[in-house]
Amino acid sequence: MKQQQQRRQRPRRLGRLGTGIGWRPEIADAVEAMPGIDWVEAVAENLCPGHLPESLLRLRERGVTVVPHGVSLGLGGADRPAEDRLTALAERAEALASPLVTEHIAFVRAGGPLTASPLLEAGHLLPVPRTRDALDVLCENVRIAQASLPVPLAVENIAALIAWPGDELTEGQFLYELADRTGVRLLIDVANLHTNHVNRGEDPAKALAELPVEAIAYVHVAGGFERDGVWHDSHAHPVPDAVLDILTDLASRVTPPGVLLERDENFPEPGELERELGAIRGALERAATPDPAEERPTTGDASDSYDASHDSSGSAYARQRLALEQTALLSALVAGTPAPEGFDRVRLGVQSRALGAKRADVVAKVAPELPEILGAAYRPAFLAYAHGHPMSDGYRHDALDFAAHLLFGGQPGIPANAEGRRRLREWWLDRSGPAPRSQRPTARLARATRRVLLRR
Numbered sequence: 001m002k003q004q005q006q007r008r009q010r011p012r013r014l015g016r017l018g019t020g021i022g023w024r025p026e027i028a029d030a031v032e033a034m035p036g037i038d039w040v041e042a043v044a045e046n047l048c049p050g051h052l053p054e055s056l057l058r059l060r061e062r063g064v065t066v067v068p069h070g071v072s073l074g075l076g077g078a079d080r081p082a083e084d085r086l087t088a089l090a091e092r093a094e095a096l097a098s099p100l101v102t103e104h105i106a107f108v109r110a111g112g113p114l115t116a117s118p119l120l121e122a123g124h125l126l127p128v129p130r131t132r133d134a135l136d137v138l139c140e141n142v143r144i145a146q147a148s149l150p151v152p153l154a155v156e157n158i159a160a161l162i163a164w165p166g167d168e169l170t171e172g173q174f175l176y177e178l179a180d181r182t183g184v185r186l187l188i189d190v191a192n193l194h195t196n197h198v199n200r201g202e203d204p205a206k207a208l209a210e211l212p213v214e215a216i217a218y219v220h221v222a223g224g225f226e227r228d229g230v231w232h233d234s235h236a237h238p239v240p241d242a243v244l245d246i247l248t249d250l251a252s253r254v255t256p257p258g259v260l261l262e263r264d265e266n267f268p269e270p271g272e273l274e275r276e277l278g279a280i281r282g283a284l285e286r287a288a289t290p291d292p293a294e295e296r297p298t299t300g301d302a303s304d305s306y307d308a309s310h311d312s313s314g315s316a317y318a319r320q321r322l323a324l325e326q327t328a329l330l331s332a333l334v335a336g337t338p339a340p341e342g343f344d345r346v347r348l349g350v351q352s353r354a355l356g357a358k359r360a361d362v363v364a365k366v367a368p369e370l371p372e373i374l375g376a377a378y379r380p381a382f383l384a385y386a387h388g389h390p391m392s393d394g395y396r397h398d399a400l401d402f403a404a405h406l407l408f409g410g411q412p413g414i415p416a417n418a419e420g421r422r423r424l425r426e427w428w429l430d431r432s433g434p435a436p437r438s439q440r441p442t443a444r445l446a447r448a449t450r451r452v453l454l455r456r
Helices: 025-033 054-061 083-095 132-148 171-182 190-200 204-210 241-253 270-286 315-334 345-366 369-388 394-407 418-432 441-455
Strands: 018-022 039-043 065-069 101-104 107-112 117-126 153-156 185-189 216-221 225-227 230-232 258-261
Touching (some): 025 054, 039 054, 054 065, 065 083, 083 101, 083 132, 117 345, 117 394, 132 153, 132 315, 185 190, 190 241, 230 345, 345 394, 394 418
Parallel strands (some): 065 101, 153 185, 216 258
């Protein structure tokens, strides 16, 4: 009986994707003009299904595949995936006629009802513990997502600065069991394998040897930089040879259906991006072609035959234990609470500063008026604010909360002059209400009159 319950069905095979690049608005024109681009990947949360960028629509018309890549589901978190986030991801897949969607094996928020504590947002992908509890919760969350999406799901291994104490599985074992139990595809990021090699001493070759390579949907390649012995997966630097070597190792084990270059900022000239794509193709060509007969059987699709009793047994307790662990860690990173036992406090400090810096950078992008109004004072003011004010509801609300903090009891002297304070107040008022304030002369006169009366 148990053997029958553990049988898997073969998933639908995905077509070959080829060589691709991460589509970003800053390089949209360059991507359209690049030769040899078979497909692109776009951050799902940055797309509106009813108002897709013209560049993506033109690529679709040319037959270029577009894959939405989610960053906010938090499949590795203790809570079940939110229905509205799953619906949004499904809508983007349908709007783009995508063959699959992708997300991350990570948690991005913690707290809330499971811990009777405030909800905290990381604004970043954080690693899950490689324990049986975390694996059970992740499998259940993945199956919930699979049931809500119109196309297959692939999940990505992430890079990490910190390691959980008490891991029970290696990364390869964790991913193998996840794919085996759920039938989910894998998005393998070889740059993240390199990051974890530098930061956590994990052997990329060992991870690849333990992976169910036949479950790979495609591969990410990206650059980063090393500082003080820590590798930062920046997606803003050239791809190093060490990452290309891992790609060659992977390609010697299985032919990946697709490989994609990621670049998120500090964009170089198009010619440099094309050279990096050429280096990626070269790394694939250096690999010995694997014998398909030697590849392991394809992992199955758990949606039809998987026995859910394994995950449901004790899952409520597993979720609560995981919730407490993740909340303690995230609180230490974003709210200044003591480090949980067993964690490297120095690494936690590095991660905490990195999270604050990323918040400052992203808020500056979603609300570019703030650094314009505050000038050089923006970044130090925001980092000081972030240290004692965790994010709880996304970057746009974070920008509003930061402005309100400065206006109503924050750092004195910021903005430094009355004109700056007026502009900041006007910006906050325009965006903090349910709708933008009217700019009609009569409405502006009424607002000015109210301000005069309030001052009196």
